[in-house]
Amino acid sequence: MIPNAIAVDSATGAPIVLAQAEHGAESHGAEHMASTPGEHGGAFPPFDSSTYASQLIWLAITFGALYFIVAKIALPRLANIVEGRAERIESDLAEAKRLRAESKAAEDAFLKAQADARAKASAIATEAREAVARQSDENRRRLDTEMAAKLAAAETQIAATKQAAMGNVRGIAADAAAAIVERLSGATPATAEIEQAVDATLAR
Amino acid sequence: MAGAIDPIHQFQITPLLGPVTNSATFMILAVAGVSALLLLGSRERALVPGRLQSLAELSYEFVRGMIHQTAGKHGMVFFPLVFSLFMFVLFCNLLGLIPGSFTVTSHIIVTFALALLVILTVIGYGFAKHGLGFLKLFVPHGVPGYILPLVVAIEVISFLSRPISLSVRLFANMLAGHITLKVFAGFVTMLSAALGGVGLALGVLPLLLTIGITALEFLVAFLQAYVFALLTCMYLNDALHPGH
Structure with missing residues (x-):
């Protein structure tokens, strides 16, 4: 494995060796200078605590910036859009409902007028019929009385x-x-x- | 040449420019990507959204629905936190799938820091909101007195293990996925290098496998971001309603 790894680094890993040397010079000089190129495959990077500080700092910077952007700009804007749309839909629906109620009222009024007219016509017809009936009743009664009078006279x-x-x-x-x-x-x-x-x- | 495949090499942290490492670069790229999506997507404020705005609204409503379901409407206090966590983890995971790139979330220190942020928020908010009543979290209702100490001990241990499980789940998934990808992709070049033409023909098999695993890794990238955010919501729910 080790000869292989060395071959790897001599063939492809040159920039990494350089980079490591630079990094080492900044903070952990002795450790990294001492490590031969072949060993970097052995030290498992996620458990290499020498990189933790820089990762944490960068995470704090970037995640903090993201949190700020999300909390202060992005979410309020998105909330505005989404809630605005919900409100718009709601108001449109309310408007549609109002218009429907209006047309329903108009229809009701028309139907009522129609029913009123019909009732009125029927009332007039009834009245006329009753007047005629009353007239004929009266006539009949009068004739009856006259007849009765004549009958009584005849009987007498x-x-x-x-x-x-x-x-x-x-x-x-x-x-x-x-x-x-x-x-x-x-x-x-x-x-x-x-x-x-x-x-x-x-x-x- | 056969040894040119070192599956661990991709996790190496290297400085690119001064203090900016490859990890930092991809953190910055993730934040830039999320910000671009959200800010450009919410720029037009169209009633009928375009593609970018649909995507931004989709993420907004997805995370909002997640919080509503797990923590109720009081959970909306944590909307920015959960949203930032979800988008950050998702973008880090997805950016890591670009060949030759670096996966920020494949480092335990990053995932552990994010998990610790969640747990500290839970503890901080829990005590600020409920005072000592927050400790009711460890005392479930209706447990007989004689086994209460045992139950409380178990609850405390489970609470303390949350940041570990939360961070290790994400870290291990990303790490293992990328190692698997690299190993299978490495078979292609190793076969052709070792066996020539025959190896090149045989290399089709691991190549197909690599394609399949890549598709799977896209699913995992989304799923792990989702799981991370969902568990965050559930833990934050404890801070809101410690009395179960």
Whole structure:
């Protein structure tokens, strides 16, 4: 492995050896100067604590800068865009809802006017019908009354005629009865008796 | 030539320019990438977003949803922190997948520092908000008195092991993924170098495998950033609601 590694570095790793030497000169001179080119493959870079300080410093600088940019500029701007869009959509939806309610109200008003007109027309028709019915009722009632009056008059007349007729019938009956009784018995009956008997028979 | 593949070499930290190391460069690149995405993406403030703005909004709503689900709406206090962590880890992971680049998150000290930041935030906010009531975190409800000491001990140990598990998970995933990639990609050149034409033909197999692993590593890069941010949210939830 080691001859291989040396071959590697002599063939391809020259810049790295130089770079290491430079780096070493800055901080950890002795350590790095002492390390032969072949050994750098053996020291596992992530566990090489000599690089930790520089990595941490750079991480602090770069991540700090990123945090600043993200927190102060990028996120507020993105929030603005995203929330702005959400608001815009919401307001558009509200507007659409309002317009829909408006058109619904207009439609309702139209339907109501239509229904009102229909109700009014029907009311007028009903009224006319009722007026006609009332008129005809009145006429009929008047005719009825007149007829009833005439009927009553006729009835009275009939009753009077009948009364008169009956009175005549009674007299004739009494005379006839007196004659019959006289012929049969030879005795002349009392007028009162005859009348009584005729009345009783007529009343039956 | 066969030994030209040293899978550990890619993790070497080297200075590029003065105090700027390769690690620092990629940290700066990650921050620049995140900032560019967020700032350019939010520049137009269009009602109907373009591509970049969609991406920025997607990340915003993704992280916001994550916090809402795990820590509720009070968790929005930590939105900038969780968002920064998620984007930073994600970009470091993704930038590391560019061949020849450096993976910042493959170093335990970086992931441990980020995990420690999370845990210290939890502890600091927890005590500031709830005072000693924060310690209720270690005393679950409805546990019989005689096993309470044991349970409390377990809770304390589990709390202390959180920064370790949080950092080692990310570090180990990135490290192992990149070593695997390098090893399989190395097989291609090793085979052709050792066996000539036949090796070149055989090298197709590890090449296909490398492509597959690369795809997998993209998934891992996203997934580990997601897991890191999600666990951060859950730990921060403890700071918000220590009484379980």
